[in-house]
Amino acid sequence: MKSNKPEKLFVIRDDDLNYFSSPDEINHWYGDLFAKGIPVGFSTIPFVTGSSDLHIKNNGEQGREYPISENKELVDFINKNPLIEIMLHGCNHENTHGQFEYQVSDGLFEKTLRGKHELEKAFGDVSVFVPPHDQISNHGILAIENAKLNIIRSKGMKNFLPRISYIFTLVSMIIHRLKFAILRREMPLYPHTVNLGNHQEAFSARIELGFEQLAKMMKWTADRNGNFVIVTHVNDLDDTKKQALIRVVDEAKRLGLEYAYPHELFYEQKD
DSSP states (O other), X not given: OEESOOXXXXXXXXXXEXXXXXXXXXXXXXXXXXXXXXXXXXXXXXXXXXXXXXXXXXXOOTTOEEEGGGOHHHHXXXXXXXXXXXXXXXXXXXXXXXXXXXGSSSSHHHHHHHHHHHHHHHHSOOOEEXXXXXXXXXXXXXXXXXXXXXXXXXXXXXXXXXXXXXXXXXXXXXHHHHHHHHHTOOOOOOOSOEEOSSOEEEEOEEGGGOHHHHHHHHHHHHHTTOOEEEEEETTTOXXXXXXXXXXXXXXXXXXXXXXXXGGGGSOEEOO
16 A cells, blocks of 8 residues: 655756765765755765766776775765665666666566665665666566665656556556657656556656756646656766756756655655
8 A cells, every 4th residue: 555645856966976976076066055055966886886877087997896885084074964865776887788777678577686686784784776778678677676776767667567557657657658649749757656566656856957947847747746856967967967956956846846855755664
């Protein structure tokens, strides 16, 4: 039985935290938000490698893994900051034969549990998964469910499994997409958390869309008592994106959205 419906929440999802991230970098971009009591969710790569398909400023060696638990300074910094929530972001964030890590059709059950264990060893309980590049196969979905995680992904659901819950959600998603295709407008993220049987999903939009577009989406979402998740990358932030983020954060407050942690996007389950 579902309870405590999540609505009108505003969440910051920052991707690609890893062994090479630094407390100074996090403080530089988010210190002013922390000072205002605004939480930030960091989707975190447990075992970054030299061949991980993302920008790593320190450039790891090829063939070597860098477990995030071994960056003691970073782990200590995060554990002392109650406004940071850690989410699982793949295992290595690597491509395999031209496929993103969670697009593949086998091997993800073990990788997901291994990655979750590494993050929980360093930071405590983890309950949310963010797919690398926002791409995930049906096999990936089953691996996430096996690890008892919920998902934050891009603007809408793209998978289908043979369950009644998927049928109803898919119809809602199609209507959502068609509405904005007909209007020839940028589609906002789907505004509500969906329950897909063994996991739940919430949706997000990237800071690169710019403030004006994001403000329109937030207004549409707030009018429907929906949730809004903004996506940033601490390794790729610059002054322009930071100013857009500040404006988005302020606009969320003006629209009556509540600053929240990522896990609060999901329904609590009761027996």
